[in-house]
Structure formats: structure tokens, C-alpha cells
Amino acid sequence: MYFKKRFVILFFLLGLAIIFGLVKGAVNIPLGNLLLKDNQVIFNLRLLRIAAAILVGSGLAVSGIALQAILRNPLAEPYLLGTSSGAGLAAVTAAILGLSRLYMPLAAFLGAMLSIILVYSLAKERGLIADKSLILSGVIVSVAFSSIIVFLVSLFGNEAMHEMNWWLWGSLQVYDYKLLFLVALPVVLGICGIYLFAQDLNAISMGEEEAIHLGINTQAIKKILILITAIITASLICICGIIGFVGLIVPHMMRLVVGPNHKLLIPVTCLAASIFVVLCDLLSRTLFAPVEIPIGVITAIIGAPVFIILLKKGKRI
Amino acid sequence: MSALLSINNVSGGYYKEDVIKGVSLDVKEGDFLVIIGPNGSGKTTLLRLATRVIPLRKGEILYKDKNISAMDLKEFCRRTAFVSQDISIGFSFTVMELVLMGRIPHLKRLQFEGKRDMEIAREKLFLTDTLSLKDKRIDELSAGERQRVIIARALAQEPELLFLDEPTSHLDIGHQVQTLDLLKKLNRKNGLTIVMILHDLNLASAYSNRIALLDKGAIFKEGKPEEVLTYQNIEAVYKTIVLVNNNSITGKPNVVLVPGEK
Numbered sequence: 001m002y003f004k005k006r007f008v009i010l011f012f013l014l015g016l017a018i019i020f021g022l023v024k025g026a027v028n029i030p031l032g033n034l035l036l037k038d039n040q041v042i043f044n045l046r047l048l049r050i051a052a053a054i055l056v057g058s059g060l061a062v063s064g065i066a067l068q069a070i071l072r073n074p075l076a077e078p079y080l081l082g083t084s085s086g087a088g089l090a091a092v093t094a095a096i097l098g099l100s101r102l103y104m105p106l107a108a109f110l111g112a113m114l115s116i117i118l119v120y121s122l123a124k125e126r127g128l129i130a131d132k133s134l135i136l137s138g139v140i141v142s143v144a145f146s147s148i149i150v151f152l153v154s155l156f157g158n159e160a161m162h163e164m165n166w167w168l169w170g171s172l173q174v175y176d177y178k179l180l181f182l183v184a185l186p187v188v189l190g191i192c193g194i195y196l197f198a199q200d201l202n203a204i205s206m207g208e209e210e211a212i213h214l215g216i217n218t219q220a221i222k223k224i225l226i227l228i229t230a231i232i233t234a235s236l237i238c239i240c241g242i243i244g245f246v247g248l249i250v251p252h253m254m255r256l257v258v259g260p261n262h263k264l265l266i267p268v269t270c271l272a273a274s275i276f277v278v279l280c281d282l283l284s285r286t287l288f289a290p291v292e293i294p295i296g297v298i299t300a301i302i303g304a305p306v307f308i309i310l311l312k313k314g315k316r317i
Numbered sequence: 318m319s320a321l322l323s324i325n326n327v328s329g330g331y332y333k334e335d336v337i338k339g340v341s342l343d344v345k346e347g348d349f350l351v352i353i354g355p356n357g358s359g360k361t362t363l364l365r366l367a368t369r370v371i372p373l374r375k376g377e378i379l380y381k382d383k384n385i386s387a388m389d390l391k392e393f394c395r396r397t398a399f400v401s402q403d404i405s406i407g408f409s410f411t412v413m414e415l416v417l418m419g420r421i422p423h424l425k426r427l428q429f430e431g432k433r434d435m436e437i438a439r440e441k442l443f444l445t446d447t448l449s450l451k452d453k454r455i456d457e458l459s460a461g462e463r464q465r466v467i468i469a470r471a472l473a474q475e476p477e478l479l480f481l482d483e484p485t486s487h488l489d490i491g492h493q494v495q496t497l498d499l500l501k502k503l504n505r506k507n508g509l510t511i512v513m514i515l516h517d518l519n520l521a522s523a524y525s526n527r528i529a530l531l532d533k534g535a536i537f538k539e540g541k542p543e544e545v546l547t548y549q550n551i552e553a554v555y556k557t558i559v560l561v562n563n564n565s566i567t568g569k570p571n572v573v574l575v576p577g578e579k
Contacts, residue, residue: 196426202410203418210401212370214474215394215422259454261414263429 006258010271014054017278021050024282026289048174052239053281054274055180056172057246059187059236061273062266063229064247066194069205069262070222071131078233078247081138081226085145086115087237088167092149096156105179105238108167112234115141120226128219134226169294170241172281183235190232191270197221198262205260243277243296245303250276252310319382321346321478321510322367322397327376329366335374336362338534344478349504349511351521353545354531355555360514363531364480367512368399380478394422398471400464400481409454412466416442416451419473434473441472445499461492468499479503481513485520493517497524518572522546523564530554546570 023031025046029039060078067076079085090111091104099107122137123129153161174180194201200221203211208218250273251265258264280298287293320343330336336359344350352360365371367378369385378385385393398419419441420434430438442448445465455463464484471479481500485493501524503509515521521528521542528545530537532554538545548561551572564571 199418199421199424199429202414203421206410209365209370212390213368213394213399213401214418215391217390259414260410 006268007271010268010275014271014275014278017275017282018050021053021278021282022046025285045174048177048180049172049281050278051184052172052174052180053277055184055187056236056240056243057250057273057275057277058191058270059232060243060247061250061269062191062194063232065251065262065266065269066197066201066225066229067247068251069201070225071135072205072207073131073135074252075248076135077244078229079142079242079244080135081230082115082119082141082145083112083230083233083237084242085142085149086118087112087234088242089145089149089152090114091167092152095162096152101175109234109238112237113230115145116226116230116234129222165294167237167241169296170243171292172240172277172284172295173292174239179239183239186235187232190228190235191266193228194225195266197225198266201225201262202260205262241294241296243299245299245307246273246277249303249307249310253306256310320344320379321348321381322512323379323382324363324367325376325379327363327366327373327378329371329374330362331371336534337366339376340531340534340536341376342529342536342539344510344512346477346510347504347508348527349501349525350513350527350529351525352512352514352529352531353516353518353521354537358531358554359534360531361482362534364399364482364512364514368397368480369393391422394474394476396476397478397480398474398476400468400471400479400484402483402486409456411451412442412447412453412455412458413438413451415455415466416470416473419470422474437475438469438473441469442466444472444503445469460487461489461495464488464492464496465499468496472503476509478510478512481511483514483516486516493520500524518546518551519564522569522571523567542569546572 019031022043023029025042027042029042033039035043063078064076067078067080068074071080087108088111090107093111094104094107119134119137119141120129122141123134125133200211200216203214203216204218204221211218251269254265254269254272258268277295277299280302281295284293284295284298287298322344324340324342324344327340328335328338340359340363352363354360362371366373367385369390373386380388380393380396416438417430417434420430420437423434424430439448439451442451445468447462447465447469450458450462450466455466458466464487468481468484479500484500485496488496497520500511500513504511513525525542527540528542529539530545530550537554538550546561547570548559551557551559551561558575558577560573560575561570562573563569
């Protein structure tokens with residue numbers, strides 16, 4: 001009962017956030033007029049953005065949960081394993097090569113997947129993956145790719161610069177609803193897939209050896225989950241670039257609220273992260289309208305202080 | 318009676334050199350076997366090999382005549398369970414959530430715990446005298462309570478054989494005796510076979526029916542407490558002078574330290 005109440009509250013808040021997201025914007029539309037023919041274009045655009053926000057929030061937050069558990073590292077987040085810089089590098093390269101915008105998402109996806117394969121093979125030792133080497137090679141690959149991005153930008157200037165900004169700070173502007181549907185499929189399936197491992201994640205979060213003693217094939221599960229999170233993250237990067245902090249703080253905040261049991265944590269975090277991203281997107285559109293602030297800036301501006309407050313309160317993270 | 322667990326000429330370790338070098342040891346049904354030995358003698362490594370955490374390099378381990386390396390891991394964990402020294406729990410699960418994890422080997426991938434699993438978890442909490450703690454968070458508990466909860470989780474796996482790695486090392490003497498009494502009860506009444514690492518020689522003597530003394534990755538001596546806990550054996554392995562007399566209450570050997578002079 002207690003838990004059901006929380007879900008009801010979260011659904012209610014999400015509903016509110018969606019309504020706000022539809023009504024507010026560069027142009028405010030009264031609720032009653034939303035469905036008028038004149039407003040249909042704006043309504044559709046905003047609905048797409050909200051759908052993208054929910055997808056991005058849930059996908060990033062659940063990937064963050066999975067990585068925090070399997071790497072037993074509170075700082076783990078979806079971009080830790082190099083996907084973001086890989087996608088950024090691929091996108092910038094594509095921009096320099098003069099590829100049409102149509103191919104950008106594909107380039108970003110491939111870049112993200114390639115970088116995670118690189119990180120993974122660097123970390124592999126005698127067929128086993130150690131958590132520390134995985135994190136280390138993730139950081140190294142990220143730094144290397146980022147510097148290549150800057151190198152390319154300084155050589156080729158403007159067009160690369162524009163692309164880079166877009167990728168590095170994210171935007172929920174959906175250019176193509178078909179792309180959104182295409183991305184939704186792997187993301188939704190991925191989240192469901194991770195949820196199937198909820199109890200395994202509980203066990204692994206207490207230590208790899210403990211999990212083995214409970215009959216869990218930790219190496220296999222790690223591989224599967226790294227692959228799933230990589231696909232989710234790479235897919236999301238295609239439509240929205242890089243949106244930081246969502247995959248990091250929302251899981252931690254929800255752990256403080258509902259505890260570490262992944263069976264509850266995953267659905268609750270999905271809802272909370274959706275609300276968070278819908279609201280952040282709303283702010284990014286309305287704060288300095290008609291100028292749009294990249295959503296990654298908003299999530300960071302809200303996320304960093306919240307994170308610091310949580311840390312300072314001495315709560316477990 | 319044939320052995321429940323049969324360790325045959327097993328070697329293994331982490332880096333190039335083997336930590337365990339050709340150990341053979343039989344665990345019979347109903348045994349309360351205690352493994353003792355100095356730091357670095359390979360006690361924990363032996364248990365890690367026997368519980369499939371690290372692979373064997375030589376030899377084989379049989380569980381009821383089945384090679385454990387070929388057994389399904391979940392199947393293996395329905396028959397054996399493991400209690401570690403002290404698990405550092407990064408996330409603060411509740412006691413009930415933790416004990417329910419013991420049901421993982423019994424569940425299929427898409428299956429969540431059902432009524433029966435809840436009943437078993439409650440039963441094990443009751444057995445370890447921790448039922449009143451069931452809704453507490455694990456990091457709110459004292460070390461003694463936490464150790465009992467972890468034993469409850471292992472029991473929820475419904476094992477025939479329970480491995481324990483120094484389950485009493487973080488406990489005061491009261492809780493040490495309480496924990497070991499519980500294990501003895503499970504051993505006698507419920508027929509649970511126990512293989513346990515202990516540092517305290519007198520606790521090993523008081524509770525075990527067999528002792529294996531490990532030294533430098535090999536079995537130095539194995540047998541009844543009075544056969545293993547002689548001053549000659551202890552001095553040879555631990556490089557320290559002791560006196561061994563009889564505990565007048567248990568009738569088992571009692572090891573007395575002799576402080577050295579400067």
C-alpha cells in the first residue's frame with residue numbers, strides 16, 4: 001500500500017509536468033485551447049519533446065542504476081564508459097566531412113558503440129573484466145576522444161564547433177518523429193531488460209563474490225548489462241546529444257527515498273527521471289525564450305547543487 | 318559413508334604461484350569441520366576454490382560424486398551456501414530484502430519471490446532470532462545482529478552444506494558463542510553439514526568434530542580436535558610456544574598461550 005501511494009504521487013507529478021510542458025513555451029497556450037486546430041503544430045512539437053524527455057530520463061537513469069550496481073561505484077553514470085565522447089567525435093567528424101544532418105544520428109550511434117567496444121577490450125584481461133580497469137579505460141578513452149574533438153574543432157572551426165556544442169550539451173528538439181520511434185524501441189526494451197535483472201543487481205551491488213555465492217554468473221550478467229546500457233545510451237545520444245547528471249543524481253535521490261532494492265528503485269526512478277527531464281526541458285525553452293538554453297546546462301545547474309546537498313547531509317549515496 | 322564434498326588434490330591461486338598446493342580433504346555428511354591455520358596459509362583461498370569463486374588449476378572437487386565445475390551454478394548454490402567474514406553492504410537493504418536474496422538460486426530468471434519464499438525467509442529469520450529486525454535497514458544493526466542475518470540469508474538457500482569464513486571475527490565473545498551455538502544446533506538438529514574457517518583454536522576445539530590444520534597451502538594435519546591440536550603441531554605451524562591441556566567442561570583440548578620474554 002505504502003509503495004502504491006508513492007507511485008500514484010509520481011504519476012500525478014508526471015501528469016502535471018506533462019501538462020506544463022504542453023502549455024508553456026515561447027508561446028503560452030491556455031490549457032483549453034491546446035487541442036484547437038491553430039495550435040496543432042505547436043502541440044505536436046511539444047508532445048514529441050515531452051516524449052523524448054521521458055525516454056531520455058528513464059533510459060539514462062536506469063542505465064545509471066545498472067552501472068552503479070555492477071561497478072559498485074556511486075559515480076558511475078551512463079557516459080562513464082566512453083559513449084559520449086565517442087558519439088561526439090563521430091558527429092564532429094561527420095560534420096567536417098560534410099555529411100548531411102540525416103546521417104548524424106547514425107554516426108553518433110556508431111561512434112558510441114565503437115568507443116564502448118574499445119573501452120571494453122582495453123579493460124578485458126584473460127577473458128575477465130575488472131571493474132577498476134573498466135572505469136579507468138572508460139576515462140582514458142573519454143579524455144583521448146575529447147582532445148581529438150577539440151583538435152578537430154581548432155583545425156576546422158565553425159561547422160564542427162556548432163555540432164560539438166549541440167552534442168556536448170544536448171537538446172530535446174526532435175527533428176524527426178520517425179527517429180524518435182526508432183530510438184524508443186531499443187530504449188524501452190533495454191529498460192525492461194535491465195528490470196529483469198533487478199534481483200541480480202541487488203546481489204551484485206553487495207559484491208561480486210557475494211553474488212557468485214548466490215548462484216549468479218556475474219561475468220555474464222555484467223557483459224549483458226554493459227551491452228544493454230551501451231545500446232540505450234548510444235540510442236539516446238542520437239536524438240538528444242549528451243545530457244549529464246540525469247543518470248547520476250536521479251538514481252541516488254531515489255535510493256534515499258525508496259531504498260536500494262532494484263525491483264522498486266527501477267520503476268520509481270523511471271518516473272522521477274521523466275519528471276526531472278520534462279521540467280528541465282521546460283526551463284531550457286522558457287527561461288530565456290525564444291533563445292533555447294541547452295538542456296545539459298539546466299540539468300547540471302540543478303543537478304550539481306542537489307548533489308552537493310545530498311553529499312553534505314551525510315546520507316549514504 | 319561416502320563424502321558429501323570431496324576435494325581431490327586441488328591446486329589454485331590468483332597470480333602465477335599457487336596458493337593452495339595439492340590439497341585433498343573429504344567432508345562427510347553431518348560434519349562440523351573447522352579449518353585452521355596461520356595468516357596466508359590459504360584457508361580463504363581453499364573455500365573460494367570449493368565455492369567456485371576462483372577456478373581450479375589442478376585436481377577436482379566432487380559434490381555427491383558430481384564434479385562441481387560441471388554443475389549448474391544455481392544448482393550448486395541450492396546445495397551449498399556461504400557466509401563471509403563481514404560483508405560491507407554498500408547499499409542499505411532491509412533485513413527482509415537481504416534474506417530474500419537467499420532465494421535467488423531457487424528462482425528462475427523471470428520469477429519473483431512468492432509466498433513460499435517469504436515463508437522460508439521468515440522461518441530462517443526466526444531460527445536465527447532476527448525476525449523482530451526484519452524491517453530494519455542492514456546498516457542500523459550491530460555486528461552480531463548483522464552476522465545472524467547473513468547466516469539467515471545463507472539458510473534461506475536451504476543448503477545441505479554451509480561454508481563460513483571466520484563468521485565470528487568481528488564479534489565479542491558473547492556473540493561468538495551465540496553464533497557458534499546456533500551453528501551447532503543447525504548441525505545437530507537440522508543435519509546441516511558445516512565447513513568453517515576459525516582463527517580461535519579453542520573455539521575450533523570446542524565446536525568441531527574434525528579439524529583441518531592448513532600450512533603454506535597444504536594440509537599439515539587433519540583429524541579429531543585432540544589429534545590436531547597438540548602442542549607439537551601448533552608450535553610447528555604457528556611458530557609459537559603453547560601449552561595444551563584439557564578443557565574440564567568440554568573434555569576437548571584447550572590451547573593456552575605462553576607469552577614470550579623480551
